[in-house]
Each structure stands twice: as C-alpha cells, then as structure tokens.
Amino acid sequence: MSASATGEITAQQPGREVDAVVVGAGFGGLYMVHRLREMGLTVQGYESAPDVGGTWCWNGYPGARTDCEGYYYCYSFDPEMLQQWNWTERYPTQPEMRAYFGYVADKLDLRRSYRFGTRVEAAVFDEDSGRWHVRTEAGERTSATYLITAVGILSAPNLPNFPGVESFEGQWYHTAYWPEEGVDLAGKRVGIIGTGSTGVQAIPLLAEQAEHLTVFQRTPNYVIPARNRPVSQQEMDEVKARYDEVWAKVRRHWFSFPFDMANMLAGSTEEEERTRIYEQGWANGGFPFLFTFDDLLFDPVANESAAEFVRTKIRAAVEDPAVAELLCPRYPFGAKRPPSGTGYYETFNRDNVALVDVATNAIAEITPRGVRLADGTEHQVDVLVFATGFDASTGALTRMNIVGRDGRVLADKWAPGPSTHLGIGTHGFPNMFMITGPQSPFTNIPPCAQNTADWIAEAIAHLRREGATRMEATEAAEQAWTEQITAIAEQTLLTAGKDVHSWFTGTNVDGKAAVINVFFGGADKYMDICEQVAADNYSGFEITTTEPAYAR
Known part of the structure; x- marks a missing residue:
C-alpha cells in the first residue's frame, strides 16, 4: 500500500502471499491462528505488542488484573490445557495473564506464525486479485485471501488531548x-x-x-x-473435575x-x-x-x-x-x-x-x-x-487504514457509527472477518472470542468446499443488525444516563459518534443467532464465485 498525492491508500504488489492475515495475538487472534493452521491454511499474524497477550501484554499499570475469575477467563477448547494450567489468584494479575498466554503459545507453537512489535499500517482490498494487501509500518507487505482482525474491544488507548x-x-x-x-x-x-x-x-x-x-x-x-x-490447589482440582459443567453454564449465560x-x-x-x-x-x-x-x-x-x-x-x-x-x-x-x-x-x-x-x-x-x-x-x-480509557470497539480498526471495495475507507464508513452484520462482517469489505468487533456482545471475552473464531473458521471451510471466492455482509443485513442492537439497548437503562461518558455508547471519546457499540441481547442469544445464520447458509452474507481478473 502507498499513499497517493491526495492521501488515498492504494495497493502495491505484495511481497508474500498467504491464505490469511490475522491481526492481534490476544485471545481471539491466537486461537484463530491455531484453527486456520489446523485447517492447513498458511497464516501470517501481526501483533504490535512485543509478545503474545494483546491487551494483557501492554497493560502493566499498578493493580492490573482481570475482573472475571481465572478459571473461566481462559480457553476451553483444549481439555489438556485446562487440566495442566493452575490459576494462583481468584482474579489473575497482568503478569499471570502474560504467563498464561505464553504457556498457550508455547504449547501450540504459535509464535512462529507472528511478527511481534509490528503494527499494521494499512490493509487494502484489491478487486482485480480479490486479495487483501497488508502493509506494516516497517514496510513488510503481505497479501491474503482472508483478513481477520482480532484487535480487541479495549485496545486503542484514548490518549490525553488536554491543552498544554x-x-x-x-x-x-x-x-x-x-x-x-x-x-x-x-x-x-x-x-x-x-x-x-x-x-x-x-x-x-x-x-x-x-x-x-x-x-x-x-x-x-x-x-x-x-x-x-x-x-x-484443592480448589483448582475441584474446578477441573467439573469443567464440562462450567463450560455448559458459560454457554447458556447472558454474560458467559x-x-x-x-x-x-x-x-x-x-x-x-x-x-x-x-x-x-x-x-x-x-x-x-x-x-x-x-x-x-x-x-x-x-x-x-x-x-x-x-x-x-x-x-x-x-x-x-x-x-x-x-x-x-x-x-x-x-x-x-x-x-x-x-x-x-x-x-x-x-x-x-x-x-x-x-x-x-x-x-x-x-x-x-x-x-x-x-x-x-x-x-x-x-x-x-x-487512565483515560480506550477508543473502544472501533478505534483499533479505524486507526488501521482499512480500505475495502471501491476505495471505501472503513473509518469513513463508520464515522456516523459502526455498521456490521453480527459484529463479524461489514458491507463493502469482502473476506474481512472481525473477532469481538463492534456490535458484538459485551461479555466475558474468551468464550465469545473462541466461539467467533470457530464460526469464522467454519465459514472459511464452507467457502473452500463450495469453491467460493468471496463472502461479504449485505447492506440490508448490517442495517437490520444495527437496528436490532439499538432496539435492544433502548429497552435497557444503558442509554438512560445521557450525561454518562461510556464506551458502550462512544461518548467517552470527544468527537466520536454517540451510538450503541455493543450487542446487549446476551452472549448466549448472540451465539444462538450466529449458529442459526451459519445453518441458514450464512444468511445476510453474499457468497460469490468470481474469477479474478488476472485469470481471465
């Protein structure tokens, strides 16, 4: 990618070609890389932090710790990891979370798929090739069929803008x-x-x-x-003995x-x-x-x-x-x-x-x-x-210079507020998938991120089985989803505090559109909806088989 004289971001010939680029090495990104590699896809991961953990790698301020208990603030996909790992505190500190991510990365050999300390400068969809061209601040260029963002809800700091x-x-x-x-x-x-x-x-x-x-x-x-x-250790052993019950309850709970x-x-x-x-x-x-x-x-x-x-x-x-x-x-x-x-x-x-x-x-x-x-x-x-918080939900994505079909810049599209289908796809950005993107649930993040990564992996597998080249949220579907999450929020008291500066509504960031950024219908209902969309042949997504221009 390069910037034209007018400031427009355009595509350049990529240096390396892979099946998928994954941005982020937190809960969603690490698991996504693992799933895609299991499917036999080539993957390039990028993470701006120096190591795995995403937000938990960066946030080392005094007192930093989770506000969900460790035994369910973790992955559930690997029974062996659940039995091997022991949490030492009810609410793990940031160093313990970093240790956990390191354990997962080592066990699954995930670091080899990443460039750490590497920030994505731009990602542009090239319509001729049907591929995403990704460029880092260091100048590395990669092209991929699929662009998957796992940048987290709270990862783009709201930096101070006080005069002086x-x-x-x-x-x-x-x-x-x-x-x-x-x-x-x-x-x-x-x-x-x-x-x-x-x-x-x-x-x-x-x-x-x-x-x-x-x-x-x-x-x-x-x-x-x-x-x-x-x-x-006794408490941990008791939890490990009933993990099947734990995860079954997580799946049925409003907040996971x-x-x-x-x-x-x-x-x-x-x-x-x-x-x-x-x-x-x-x-x-x-x-x-x-x-x-x-x-x-x-x-x-x-x-x-x-x-x-x-x-x-x-x-x-x-x-x-x-x-x-x-x-x-x-x-x-x-x-x-x-x-x-x-x-x-x-x-x-x-x-x-x-x-x-x-x-x-x-x-x-x-x-x-x-x-x-x-x-x-x-x-x-x-x-x-x-401690001025984050440009939540959208900030990490709109700062990345993502350009979809017809030169549409994601930050421009979302200036009036985000619009997505399921918080996973957005119209005009083919083969781009978001894990815990805007308009997805505010919930206990690891179970939801893992569930969404599974959904994306299965969607990609479906595309490959069908010989399809593109999957894109329809405009009608994202309009319906935006209306649905807004209607749900208006049934709650979340919008009642008009003077409350909340990242739920974007009002904690000066100049940001004041709209609901989060699905408040419950994580359990959200996962039900996602499963139904997949069962309905990915309703709300347009799936096409389009021969790329270079092959004609």
Whole structure:
C-alpha cells in the first residue's frame, strides 16, 4: 500500500502471499491462528505488542488484573490445557495473564506464525486479485485471501488531548503504555485523571507508593469489591473435575459466566429479602453482583434499589461525608461498566489522597507544573497518570487504514457509527472477518472470542468446499443488525444516563459518534443467532464465485 498525492491508500504488489492475515495475538487472534493452521491454511499474524497477550501484554499499570475469575477467563477448547494450567489468584494479575498466554503459545507453537512489535499500517482490498494487501509500518507487505482482525474491544488507548500536555515538565504516562520496568513514585506528587475500571484498580496502589495522590474525577463509578484471594490447589482440582459443567453454564449465560441466572426480579422482591440478596452478592464480590436480579438493567425502580445499595456502602466506607457524596454515582447502575476493586473507596480516607471533582470544575489545561482547572486552581504534581480509557470497539480498526471495495475507507464508513452484520462482517469489505468487533456482545471475552473464531473458521471451510471466492455482509443485513442492537439497548437503562461518558455508547471519546457499540441481547442469544445464520447458509452474507481478473 502507498499513499497517493491526495492521501488515498492504494495497493502495491505484495511481497508474500498467504491464505490469511490475522491481526492481534490476544485471545481471539491466537486461537484463530491455531484453527486456520489446523485447517492447513498458511497464516501470517501481526501483533504490535512485543509478545503474545494483546491487551494483557501492554497493560502493566499498578493493580492490573482481570475482573472475571481465572478459571473461566481462559480457553476451553483444549481439555489438556485446562487440566495442566493452575490459576494462583481468584482474579489473575497482568503478569499471570502474560504467563498464561505464553504457556498457550508455547504449547501450540504459535509464535512462529507472528511478527511481534509490528503494527499494521494499512490493509487494502484489491478487486482485480480479490486479495487483501497488508502493509506494516516497517514496510513488510503481505497479501491474503482472508483478513481477520482480532484487535480487541479495549485496545486503542484514548490518549490525553488536554491543552498544554506537551508543556508538562514532569513525567506522564498512559496506563495502557505503562513501562515494563515500572515507575518509581516514592516521594512524588502524583495526579491521576480517570476513574474507570483502570483507575479503580490503579488508585489504591498509587496511593500506597506516592507521597501524595490527587484523583481527578469526572464521573464516579459503582465499584464492587473484588474479594480477591489466593486459589488453592484443592480448589483448582475441584474446578477441573467439573469443567464440562462450567463450560455448559458459560454457554447458556447472558454474560458467559458459569452461573445460573437469578430468575428473580428485584422489583417484585420484598425489601428485606432484596437487601439480603444484595448483601450476599456484595460479600461474594465481583462482576456477578450485576446479576443478583434479572431486571436491574431494565426496570428503573429495581435499578435504583441496587444503585442506592451501593451508595450506602460508599457512605459507610468513606469517612468524609462530602467526599463520599462525590464518589456516589447518580446515573443507572450498569450504564457504565461497573468495575471490581480492592480497597478503592477506603483509599479516600488516607491523608495523602485528595479527590477533585472535574465534572463541575473542568480541567482547563495541563501546565508545566500540573493541572489547572476552569476556575484557575492549579494542582501541582510531579507525575501525571492518564487512565483515560480506550477508543473502544472501533478505534483499533479505524486507526488501521482499512480500505475495502471501491476505495471505501472503513473509518469513513463508520464515522456516523459502526455498521456490521453480527459484529463479524461489514458491507463493502469482502473476506474481512472481525473477532469481538463492534456490535458484538459485551461479555466475558474468551468464550465469545473462541466461539467467533470457530464460526469464522467454519465459514472459511464452507467457502473452500463450495469453491467460493468471496463472502461479504449485505447492506440490508448490517442495517437490520444495527437496528436490532439499538432496539435492544433502548429497552435497557444503558442509554438512560445521557450525561454518562461510556464506551458502550462512544461518548467517552470527544468527537466520536454517540451510538450503541455493543450487542446487549446476551452472549448466549448472540451465539444462538450466529449458529442459526451459519445453518441458514450464512444468511445476510453474499457468497460469490468470481474469477479474478488476472485469470481471465
């Protein structure tokens, strides 16, 4: 690919030809490479990180760990791996996740199919050859029949755009690019901007390391205690003995958890019993608190009961009533991803921690010495940490310069919001498949990524059996899918918090279209739909046998 005088990205003769290019070496990418190689296809993988793990290779900030328990935040396709691997904590840390990915890559010899530390600069569909031409920033060129992106939902950092960042005389870091060797914060005044999932995990540890920590909060969060702890070998053995049951439950669960749905409605449960169930969920900890009742995302009264329960816990944990109220969210519980934390609210009782509300007094600029607010107040810091999240769902794809048929640039097509069929294909981009693409479920990622990779592998196998050359989502199908996910979201309270800056709706990124980016109909229903589409001869996809121009 090259850029023309007008800036248009065009195709050049590729250097190497393979059957498939896979972008990403996280859960989806690694498994996709494994499946395609099993099918006998030649594969070239690219990963911008220095090793396997995708997001888990990059995000080494203090406190980084999963918010799903390790025993079901993993692959399920290989019984031997399930029996061999032991998780050491309920919620694995980033180093443990990196170790897990390394174990998988070594066992399946996956690294040989990848170029690491290699970012894809552009991918262009060449209509004459019917192939994707891929170019890396280093200038390597590869062509492939199939382009498969496995770049993750949360992998394109939302970098700070505050005026004056370049003038700051101290050190600044984005949590997604935390130095592998760590950062020495002893004796430093530290400021952190952002209180999403990343900030919630990092803030307690930064407070322990820094001389003083200033937390700049725009939107408070409903933080559920993680209740993290070591996992004994006995517990692991018990899980391993019932893994068939675990994965069967995962497949049937709205969020791909190995639990039964509550089958209870908060709105029709007596207050005393409802509070008892909330207390039990709070004591157990973690994301499943969201599923203590089945109506929390649909019934405003039920939702407010859960929201007020959490606010009561915040007020009990935080000693200063004024600080506690600043930490209490006022939007629907679940309208932003509710993170799991350890000692988060208690951190604000420390003498060396200050909470600054930038919802009512916004950040005006970064100065050489710190952060200046709209009213002129300046907070001096030595180190700035930006926990400003990600350009979720679409960002990693729109930044890749993907060009489909007729020179259509994906970023331009999706400027008003993403449009896909199943979150897997998009019209105008033949033989391009997305794993956990925009408009796919927000769920426990590994099971969904594995399921989608299986679907893509089987679709490619179908094309090869039929002698077909192209598979492309139809415009009608992606319009119907977009309407469906929007209608589902509008039945929930996810769009009720109009002032909530959430990556669910793209409103956490300035200038991004405010639309639903996620399928909220349940991971179980999503997988059912995908299976039915395949059974219906891949309905919603146009499959063609087109002789390439060079063969005519």
